[in-house]
Amino acid sequence: MGQAFLVTVNFTREQQLIPGKAAVDARIVRELRAIVGDRGLITSPEELRTYECDGLTNFRVMPSAVLLPDSTKQVQAILRICHRERIPFVARGAGTGLSGGALPVENGIVLSLARMNRILETDLPNARVVVEPGVTNLAISDQVLVQNYFYAPDPSSQSVCSIGGNVAENSGGAHCLKYGFTTTHVLGLEVVLADGTLVNLGGKTLDTPGYDLAGVFVGSEGTLGVATKIILRIVKRPECVQTLLAAFPSTNEAGAAVSDIIAAGMLPAAMEMMDNLAIQAAEAAVHANYPDCGALLLVELDGPVAEVKALMTHVDEICRRNAASEIRVAQSEAERALVWKGRKAAFAAVGRISPNYIVQDGVIPRTALPRVMSEIEHLSTEAGIRVANVFHAGDGNLHPLVLYDRSIAGQEEAAEALSYRILEICIAAGGSITGEHGVGADKKMAMSKMFSEPDLETMQRVRCAFDPWQLANPTKVFPRPRMCGEKPGKYVAHPLEAAGIAERF
Amino acid sequence: MDGVPSAIVTHHAAFAEAARVIVSNQFVRAASASDAVAGVHPQTIVEPGDEQELAAVLKLANDEGLGVIPRGGGTKLGWGNPPKRADVVLSTARLNRVLEHAWADLTVTVESGCTIQNLQDALARQGQRLALDPLWPRHATVGGVLATNDSGALRLRFGALRDLIIGVTLALPDGTLAKSGGKVVKNVAGYDLPKLVTGALGTLGVITRAVFRLHPLPKDTRTLSCVAGNLDDAQRLLLAIQDSQLAHSALQLRYAENAALQLDILFEATETGLAAQIEKLQTIVVAAKLTDSGPEIWKSRQALYDDANSGEAHLPVAKISVLPSCIAKTLKLLARISVNLRPIHFCAVLQATGLGCVRFEGSPASVAALLPVLRAEVERDGGSVVIADRGAALVPGDAWGSPGDALPLMRSIKQQFDPKATLNPGRFVGGM
Numbered sequence: 008m009g010q011a012f013l014v015t016v017n018f019t020r021e022q023q024l025i026p027g028k029a030a031v032d033a034r035i036v037r038e039l040r041a042i043v044g045d046r047g048l049i050t051s052p053e054e055l056r057t058y059e060c061d062g063l064t065n066f067r068v069m070p071s072a073v074l075l076p077d078s079t080k081q082v083q084a085i086l087r088i089c090h091r092e093r094i095p096f097v098a099r100g101a102g103t104g105l106s107g108g109a110l111p112v113e114n115g116i117v118l119s120l121a122r123m124n125r126i127l128e129t130d131l132p133n134a135r136v137v138v139e140p141g142v143t144n145l146a147i148s149d150q151v152l153v154q155n156y157f158y159a160p161d162p163s164s165q166s167v168c169s170i171g172g173n174v175a176e177n178s179g180g181a182h183c184l185k186y187g188f189t190t191t192h193v194l195g196l197e198v199v200l201a202d203g204t205l206v207n208l209g210g211k212t213l214d215t216p217g218y219d220l221a222g223v224f225v226g227s228e229g230t231l232g233v234a235t236k237i238i239l240r241i242v243k244r245p246e247c248v249q250t251l252l253a254a255f256p257s258t259n260e261a262g263a264a265v266s267d268i269i270a271a272g273m274l275p276a277a278m279e280m281m282d283n284l285a286i287q288a289a290e291a292a293v294h295a296n297y298p299d300c301g302a303l304l305l306v307e308l309d310g311p312v313a314e315v316k317a318l319m320t321h322v323d324e325i326c327r328r329n330a331a332s333e334i335r336v337a338q339s340e341a342e343r344a345l346v347w348k349g350r351k352a353a354f355a356a357v358g359r360i361s362p363n364y365i366v367q368d369g370v371i372p373r374t375a376l377p378r379v380m381s382e383i384e385h386l387s388t389e390a391g392i393r394v395a396n397v398f399h400a401g402d403g404n405l406h407p408l409v410l411y412d413r414s415i416a417g418q419e420e421a422a423e424a425l426s427y428r429i430l431e432i433c434i435a436a437g438g439s440i441t442g443e444h445g446v447g448a449d450k451k452m453a454m455s456k457m458f459s460e461p462d463l464e465t466m467q468r469v470r471c472a473f474d475p476w477q478l479a480n481p482t483k484v485f486p487r488p489r490m491c492g493e494k495p496g497k498y499v500a501h502p503l504e505a506a507g508i509a510e511r512f
Numbered sequence: 513m514d515g516v517p518s519a520i521v522t523h524h525a526a527f528a529e530a531a532r533v534i535v536s537n538q539f540v541r542a543a544s545a546s547d548a549v550a551g552v553h554p555q556t557i558v559e560p561g562d563e564q565e566l567a568a569v570l571k572l573a574n575d576e577g578l579g580v581i582p583r584g585g586g587t588k589l590g591w592g593n594p595p596k597r598a599d600v601v602l603s604t605a606r607l608n609r610v611l612e613h614a615w616a617d618l619t620v621t622v623e624s625g626c627t628i629q630n631l632q633d634a635l636a637r638q639g640q641r642l643a644l645d646p647l648w649p650r651h652a653t654v655g656g657v658l659a660t661n662d663s664g665a666l667r668l669r670f671g672a673l674r675d676l677i678i679g680v681t682l683a684l685p686d687g688t689l690a691k692s693g694g695k696v697v698k699n700v701a702g703y704d705l706p707k708l709v710t711g712a713l714g715t716l717g718v719i720t721r722a723v724f725r726l727h728p729l730p731k732d733t734r735t736l737s738c739v740a741g742n743l744d745d746a747q748r749l750l751l752a753i754q755d756s757q758l759a760h761s762a763l764q765l766r767y768a769e770n771a772a773l774q775l776d777i778l779f780e781a782t783e784t785g786l787a788a789q790i791e792k793l794q795t796i797v798v799a800a801k802l803t804d805s806g807p808e809i810w811k812s813r814q815a816l817y818d819d820a821n822s823g824e825a826h827l828p829v830a831k832i833s834v835l836p837s838c839i840a841k842t843l844k845l846l847a848r849i850s851v852n853l854r855p856i857h858f859c860a861v862l863q864a865t866g867l868g869c870v871r872f873e874g875s876p877a878s879v880a881a882l883l884p885v886l887r888a889e890v891e892r893d894g895g896s897v898v899i900a901d902r903g904a905a906l907v908p909g910d911a912w913g914s915p916g917d918a919l920p921l922m923r924s925i926k927q928q929f930d931p932k933a934t935l936n937p938g939r940f941v942g943g944m
Contacts, residue, residue, distance in 0.1 A: 132751050132837040133866075155757075177700045190704065191675050206918045212833045212895045213672070213867055214661060214711065217915035217941045218922050222674055222707030226700050246757035266616055272639060272728030310759045311792070314785030370696045372617040402698040403617070439699040446701055457701055458691070465682070465690035466703040472924035484702065 030114055031071035035092060039074060039116075042084045047122070049073040058117050061102040061109040062164075066448050070097070070111035077122040079199065079235040085118065086233070087203035095478045096201075098233045100140060100172030103164040105366055106447030108176060108228045112482055118233060120171045126150055127236065135194065135211055136239045140171025144178075147239065156241045159186035162443065163351045174234050177226030179443035181277040181350070184401035185309075186242065188443075190225040197236035198224060201474040211238055223469060228445050229480035231473040245309035248276070249319050250343045253326040254300035254333040258282055258396065261302040262376040264329040265400045268306065269373070271325065273318055277307040278401035284360070285353050285395040285408065292356030295349025298333045304400065305350060353397045354408065361393070361410035363419070365426045368444040369433035373403040382432050383407060390425050392418070404442035405433070431456065446484045455486050464489060524599060527576045528556050534568045535560050539606070547601055549581050550594035551906060559603040563623075563681060563689060563720035566602065570718060571687030573600045574934045580685075581936060582714040584625060584653030588660050591900055592713050593911050596938035604655050607720060610634045612695075618726045619678065619695055624655030624719045635726060643670035643727040647814050655719045661711030665762035665778065665810050668865050670727060673710050679723030680706040682716070685934045689720070697725045708925075715940045716929040730761075730780030736790065737805040738797050740765075740773040747840035749775055750864055752796050754836065758789055763864035766812055767843055769857055776809050813861045816871045817901060826904035828879055829871045830886075834895035836866045842890060846870065849885050853878045869900065876905040887913050915941040 031039075040048050049055060050072050059067045071094075076082045089096050095115035102109055111117050124141035131154055136147055144165040147158040161180035162168055168178070173189045174196070183191075195209035209221030224231050255261040261280050268275065281289065281303045289295055297303055306322050308315045319336065326334055337343035349356075357364045371379050380396070387394040395408040407429050411422035430440045430453050440446070440453045454463060463485060470477065471491035481488065531540045539559040547554055560566035573580045579597035583589065584604050604625030611621040615638035622631055628642070628649035635641050645664035646657045658680075663672045670676065679693035682705065692705035709716055740746035746765055753763055762778035779789055794802060817829055834842045839862050850856040856878050862868030872879045887897040891914055899911040915922060919942050926933070926944050938944070 130837075131755075133835045134754070177704075179698060179700075183698065187671065187675060188698070188700075190707070191671060200921070206921055207916055208918055210894050210916075212835055213865055214831075214833050214896070214898075215916065216896050216898060216912040217918065218712055218716075218925055219674060219707045219710060220918055220921065220925075222710075223704055226704055243755065243757060245759070269618060269728075270616065272731065274727065311757065311781075311785055311789055313788035314759065314781050317782045317784050370694075370698050372614060372619070372696055374614070374616045399698070403696055404698045437694075438696050439694050439701050441701050442696075442698040443700060450701075454702065457694075461688045462690045462692060463702070465684065465688060466692060466705060468928035469703050469705070469708065469925065472921065472928045 047075040061104045063107040066107040068111045070117040073117045083203045090202040100169030103168045106445040106449040108447035155244045175229045176445040185276045195238035198232045200232045201479045247312045248309040250337040253331040254298040255302045257301035261304040267325045276309040279305040280398040280400040282396040288356040289349040291359040365409040367407045370442040371436040371438035375436040552598040554598040557601045567683035574685035582718045584656030585651035587648045592939035640726045659714045669761040677706040681721040683718045736802045738800040743840040768859040828903035828907045829901040831898045912941040
C-alpha cells in the first residue's frame with residue numbers, strides 16, 4: 008500500500024491550498040437527503056466501502072457520503088450545497104477507470120451517476136444519440152444495432168463502463184485507430200458546473216459559435232464539472248469486417264509489419280499486438296486458440312466488400328514478407344469474436360499467470376517500438392520482474408502488464424518502480440504517459456516529466472475558469488493545484504478607454 | 513494620426529522602439545492601408561523570426577496596452593466582428609517551416625505561418641496529406657486555418673481540425689510559451705488545449721506551432737454528380753447515401769437560383785473498390801444519371817467566395833450549420849425570406865455534415881435585414897449562422913449569433929488567458 012500512503016501525504020499538503028474541506032456534518036446530510044431521498048444517499052461505512060476506490064484498487068479513500076441523483080436538477084441542487092459549504096466532490100460512473108480518477112477525496116462526497124441511465128433520444132437520420140451519463144457504452148450500440156449503426160469508441164470494459172466516465176477520460180479502445188476517440192464522437196454536453204450552474208457546450212449541430220468547450224471538457228477527468236446529458240455521434244456499420252491473425256517470431260517482426268501496412272497507405276480499423284507472455288495468459292483464460300509464438304498481430308479491416316478483400320490480400324503479403332509463420336483470417340463472426348475475446352480479456356487474463364499485476368498505459372511514436380521493447384525487456388530482466396505486453400500497435404499505445412507477487416517482500420515496490428520507469432521511457436521516446444486510462448491520482452506526478460511548469464500553469468487557467476474553488480475532483484491530474492485567486496495580471500485601462508474613446512466589453 | 517490621443521502615440525512609439533530590440537529592424541515596420549482589418553487601421557506590423565521573439569513582442573504589446581491582431585496569410589482577416597482596436601499586427605510570415613514530418617508515425621510538426629499548400633506539398637513527397645481542404649490553400653496558413661476552424665468537403669470523412677490536431681504551442685499575452693497535447697495520436701495527458709484554440713479566432717493566444725495526425729493520399733479518386741429534381745428529392749438522396757454503407761469521403765449539395773440542384777460525391781479507394789461502390793451508388797440514386805464531374809467541383813465552396821472577390825461587387829458570405837436532415841428546410845427558408853426581401857439573390861454549397869456557406873447578392877441593408885430572420889429560424893432548430901465575409905459593402909451586424917448559455921464561461925476563459933483583451937479585441941462572440 009505504498010502508493011496509498013503517498014496519496015495521503017499529498018492530500019495533507021494540498022489541504023492548505025484548497026479552500027473548504029469542511030466536514031459533511033449532520034445538517035448537510037439532512038439537506039442532501041432532502042434532495043435525493045433515502046434511496047439516493049449512502050452514509051453507512053459498510054456501503055461506502057464500495058466507493059473507496061475505482062479500478063485502480065491500490066488507492067483507497069473513504070468518502071463522507073455517496074449521492075445518487077436521478078436528474079440534472081438534483082445534481083445542480085447537490086453541487087450548490089457543495090459550493091456553499093466548499094465540499095469537494097468526485098463524480099463517478101461505473102468505477103472501472105484505471106487511474107484513480109474516481110478515487111474519493113477526503114472529506115468530500117462521491118456523486119454517482121449510475122441512476123441517470125436513460126437513452127433520451129435516438130435520431131438516426133442525423134446519426135445522433137442523446138444519453139444520460141450512466142448509460143453503458145455498449146447499451147448505445149445495442150440501441151441502434153437493428154438499424155445497422157454503432158457507437159465507435161470501444162474500451163475493453165465497454166459492457167460495464169458508463170458514457171459519463173468515457174467522457175471524463177476521453178476513452179479510446181481498439182478501433183480508435185480508424186474511428187477516433189470519445190472526443191471525436193461527442194458533439195455536445197449538458198454540464199453542471201461546480202457552483203450548480205447549468206451550461207450547454209457544443210450541440211447537435213457542428214461548429215457552434217464560441218470556444219470549443221465540449222472539446223476541452225472531454226478528457227478533463229471530472230475536474231471541470233459533471234456532464235448530465237451527452238450528445239453523441241453514431242456510425243453506420245461497415246458493409247464487411249475482416250480480421251486477420253498473424254504469428255511472428257517476435258514483436259520486432261510484428262512491428263515491422265505494422266509499419267509496412269501504414270507505409271502502404273492503409274488505415275485498418277484496428278491493429279493489436281500481443282507478446283508471448285500475454286498470449287499465454289489469454290490462452291489460459293479464454294482459450295482463444297491463439298498460435299504459440301513470439302508475437303501475435305491482429306489486423307482488422309472494414310468497409311465495402313471489394314475494398315476490404317483487395318486490402319486484406321495486401322496485408323497478408325506484408326505479414327508473410329515480415330516472417331509471419333502462420334496467418335489466419337477469421338472465417339465467421341464466431342471466429343472473429345473469439346479472436347477479439349482473447350485480446351479484450353488479456354488484462355484480466357494475466358491474473359491466471361501472476362497473483363498481482365499493474366496495468367500500465369503509455370504511448371510512443373509507433374516507429375520507436377523495437378527500441379522501447381528492448382528497453383522494457385532490459386528493465387524486466389534487470390529487476391527480475393516479468394512484463395507482458397499488449398499494444399494498440401497502430402497508434403503506439405502500449406499496455407505493459409507488470410507481473411509480481413505481493414507476498415514476496417519488496418516485489419510490489421519493485422514492480423511499481425519498473426512500471427514508472429516504463430513511463431519515463433515513453434516520454435523520452437517522444438510519447439505520452441497515458442493514451443486512454445487518464446492521469447487521475449495515479450500519474451499526476453508524471454505530468455511534470457511530460458510538461459513544463461508553464462504548460463501545466465496554462466492548462467490550469469482552464470480549470471480556474473470552470474471551477475475557481477477547485478471543488479470538482481481536486482487533487483487529480485495536476486501535480487500541484489493553482490491558486491485561482493491570483494489573477495494572471497492586473498487590469499490596466501487602455502489609453503483609448505481612459506480617453507473615453509473605446510469601451511471595455 | 514487625427515483623433516488619436518497623444519497617450520497612445522507615446523505608447524506606440526515606445527512599443528515600436530522596444531520591438532526593434534527583440535526583432536531585427538527590417539521586420540518592424542509601419543502599417544500601410546492594405547493592412548487594415550475590417551476597416552480598422554493598425555500602426556505597426558511585426559514579423560518575429562521565431563516563437564520566442566513572437567512571445568516577447570506579444571508580451572511587450574500587452575504590457576503597453578496595445579491591441580494585437582495575429583495574422584497568417586491574411587485571407588480571413590475580415591472574419592468575425594471588426595476589432596475594437598488594432599494597434600499591432602503580429603505576423604507569423606517568418607514562422608513557416610515544416611519542422612518534422614514523422615511520416616512513418618503519420619504525424620507532422622509545423623510552424624503556424626506555413627501555408628497549407630506548402631505543408632501539403634511536403635507531406636505529398638511521402639504519399640501523405642493533412643486530410644483537410646480549407647479555403648485558399650496557397651495563402652492560408654496553418655495558424656489562420658486553425659484560428660478560424662475552416663474546413664471543407666473532406667470533413668465528412670476525416671473530421672474537422674479538432675479531430676486532426678494533436679498538439680499545439682501557444683504564445684500567451686503575458687509572454688508564456690506553453691505546449692499542450694503532444695506528438696502522438698493517442699494521448700489523454702492534461703487538458704485538450706489544441707481543441708480550445710481551434711476556432712478561437714486568436715483570442716486566447718497566438719498559435720506558434722501545431723502537430724497534426726496525417727492520412728495517406730488516396731490511391732484512386734472519383735467524383736460523381738447527379739441532378740436532383742427538387743429540394744425534397746435532394747434531401748432524401750443525401751440522407752439515403754449517408755444511411756448506406758458506401759465509404760465516400762465527401763458529399764455536397766450545390767444550390768443556385770434558376771439552375772439544377774447538384775449532388776456531388778467523392779470516393780477515395782482502390783480501383784476495384786471504386787467500381788463496386790459506384791454500382792451501389794447507382795442503386796441508391798435509381799433513375800438519376802451519374803456523371804463523372806472531376807475534382808474541380810470540390811472548389812465550389814471556395815468559388816462562392818472567389819466569385820464574390822473577382823466580381824465587381826465583393827459579396828457577403830455566411831457560414832451556416834444545421835442538422836443534416838434540415839438542409840432542404842433551410843434552403844426553402846432562405847428562398848422564402850429572400851423573396852420577401854427582394855432584391856436578394858443567393859447561392860449555396862452545403863455538405864452532408866450540415867455545414868455550408870451561402871453567398872448573398874443584394875443591398876447591404878437588405879442582407880443585414882435578412883440575416884437576423886434567417887438566424888432566428890436556424891437557431892431555433894439548434895443551428896447557427898455566422899457571417900464569414902461581410903463583403904465590400906461591409907454588411908453590418910454581429911457576426912456570430914448566440915453562443916448560448918456558456919457565454920459567461922467563455923468570458924472566464926478569455927479572462928484567464930487574455931485578461932487585458934489584447935488579442936483581437938472585440939472580434940469574437942459576445943464582443944470578446
